Amino acid sequence: MNASDLPVAAEWYVATPLSPGLTLVTEPHVHPIFSANMYLIEGERRDLIIDSGMGVAPLRPFVDGLREDPTKPLTCLTTHTHVDHFGAVQEFDSRLVHEIEAEGMANPPAYSLDAGALPADLVAAFETAGYPPLWPLLIDALPHAGYDPESYDFKGATATGTLIEGDVIDLGGWQAEVLHLPGHCPGQIGLWQAETGLLFSADAIYDGPLLWQGAGYDVPAYAATLRRLRDLPASLVHGGHDPAFGRARMIGICDEYLDLWQAQGLI
Ligand SMILES: [Zn+2]
Numbered sequence: 001m002n003a004s005d006l007p008v009a010a011e012w013y014v015a016t017p018l019s020p021g022l023t024l025v026t027e028p029h030v031h032p033i034f035s036a037n038m039y040l041i042e043g044e045r046r047d048l049i050i051d052s053g054m055g056v057a058p059l060r061p062f063v064d065g066l067r068e069d070p071t072k073p074l075t076c077l078t079t080h081t082h083v084d085h086f087g088a089v090q091e092f093d094s095r096l097v098h099e100i101e102a103e104g105m106a107n108p109p110a111y112s113l114d115a116g117a118l119p120a121d122l123v124a125a126f127e128t129a130g131y132p133p134l135w136p137l138l139i140d141a142l143p144h145a146g147y148d149p150e151s152y153d154f155k156g157a158t159a160t161g162t163l164i165e166g167d168v169i170d171l172g173g174w175q176a177e178v179l180h181l182p183g184h185c186p187g188q189i190g191l192w193q194a195e196t197g198l199l200f201s202a203d204a205i206y207d208g209p210l211l212w213q214g215a216g217y218d219v220p221a222y223a224a225t226l227r228r229l230r231d232l233p234a235s236l237v238h239g240g241h242d243p244a245f246g247r248a249r250m251i252g253i254c255d256e257y258l259d260l261w262q263a264q265g266l267i
Pocket residue numbers: 036082084085203240241
């Protein structure tokens with residue numbers, strides 16, 4: 001496909017207020033497989049953006065426009081270093097990631113928006129998982145007139161701090177605990193707020209086909225993560241993709257994959 005055939009998006013990012021101080025940011029013109037959820041959480045002393053999308057268009061100005069006080073310090077927390085979760089990380093001055101993913105965040109591989117450049121086994125895994133077929137490009141619109149998809153340049157950034165299981169993110173008036181949730185990615189993290197039952201689960205669990213086949217995935221580790229999540233008294237789960245869901249659905253998704261892996265003799 002010729003990029004000049006694509007329409008120009010009116011807005012690249014879309015913001016959806018979820019509750020006071022919590023806003024979902026999405027990239028609807030990115031193919032569903034690579035269109036990740038970002039969450040802006042506004043605290044009393046500091047704001048937090050969980051993940052930074054594909055990096056097709058500048059994210060920081062959009063996020064600052066959403067913030068009640070754009071002069072407040074802002075931290076970007078990268079849940080894991082897959083292409084759809086840290087594309088704009090370099091735009092933020094404060095950058096957190098699990099220590100295992102720090103090298104991947106600093107030195108990402110050369111990514112392309114050309115779907116033809118994806119490894120064949122990855123494309124096959126997407127199809128097996130049940131995702132819609134890929135588009136020729138990973139976007140169906142341009143962020144601005146004259147945008148050249150070949151100019152897509154995935155930068156990455158060094159972490160300004162690293163996280164491990166049990167660390168606490170404190171924004172002032174809002175705290176959450178870091179959960180290490182390996183399986184989808186070795187150093188993937190989620191955030192757990194015990195007093196409200198709120199879970200930011202990244203790609204450990206979301207309400208769509210989970211990915212578990214291919215390089216970097218670890219089914220036994222993933223199973224341990226799902227068993228752990230299954231026991232968590234979460235009331236609302238905000239995943240790395242797809243809409244939020246409650247505890248019953250979380251247990252249903254965990255059981256679906258644990259049963260599948262057991263039936264296949266993988267766990
Ligand atoms: Zn993802």
